[in-house]
Amino acid sequence: MFSKLFQDDSESARKERAKLAYEKISSLKKEGGRDARSARMRMVLLCRAHLDKTFVDGAEKNVAYEVLAMQAIVAGKDKPPPPQASEYQQLPAVSGDKVWVYLPQEYADLAFSLGASYQRTEITAEQAIDGMQALADQIFSLELGIYDPFMVLQFLRDETGYQGTPSSRMDAGDESADGAPATQAAPSPSTSTPP
Numbered sequence: 419m420f421s422k423l424f425q426d427d428s429e430s431a432r433k434e435r436a437k438l439a440y441e442k443i444s445s446l447k448k449e450g451g452r453d454a455r456s457a458r459m460r461m462v463l464l465c466r467a468h469l470d471k472t473f474v475d476g477a478e479k480n481v482a483y484e485v486l487a488m489q490a491i492v493a494g495k496d497k498p499p500p501p502q503a504s505e506y507q508q509l510p511a512v513s514g515d516k517v518w519v520y521l522p523q524e525y526a527d528l529a530f531s532l533g534a535s536y537q538r539t540e541i542t543a544e545q546a547i548d549g550m551q552a553l554a555d556q557i558f559s560l561e562l563g564i565y566d567p568f569m570v571l572q573f574l575r576d577e578t579g580y581q582g583t584p585s586s587r588m589d590a591g592d593e594s595a596d597g598a599p600a601t602q603a604a605p606s607p608s609t610s611t612p613p
Contacts, residue, residue, distance in 0.1 A: 447563025476533025
């Protein structure tokens with residue numbers, strides 16, 4: 419099965435390989451070897467790009483959805499179903515090609531929802547940055563075993579000048595039972611307070 423999967427270069431096979439890579443690398447989170455850490459660091463960079471793109475997709479697709487929903491209401495029709503996040507994102511690779519990156523649906527949904535909430539001005543840029551950073555910290559530390567700080571939404575940080583609040587995993591003396599810095603769960607967009 420796996421040999422055929424790696425010979426197939428179809429889009430669905432490349433997506434399946436992206437998922438397998440994520441699952442394999444996330445299973446290495448307890449391994450401390452240099453190669454395992456290097457693989458986890460590369461996956462963190464891919465996941466960070468996925469999160470950023472999914473946030474932007476949430477914002478952009480929300481704009482398009484609002485237009486379609488208004489047109490449907492004016493025409494007396496039912497609103498179309500709201501857009502959904504994808505667990506796969508196609509991103510540019512260093513080689514110039516495109517690479518598929520997988521992120522579990524629950525995380526993609528949260529990033530997408532934060533982007534949509536930001537676009538609808540239900541949350542501020544600061545809340546969007548903090549929420550996305552908390553989500554990223556959770557993925558990077560709990561799923562991939564990387565506790566180094568990797569900032570998401572750099573474009574929004576640059577635009578607003580806001581660099582975010584320190585994540586709880588970076589607070590001194592705050593460690594989990596295994597000695598690793600503790601993380602804080604990402605806030606749910608539905609519980610965020612509007613400005």
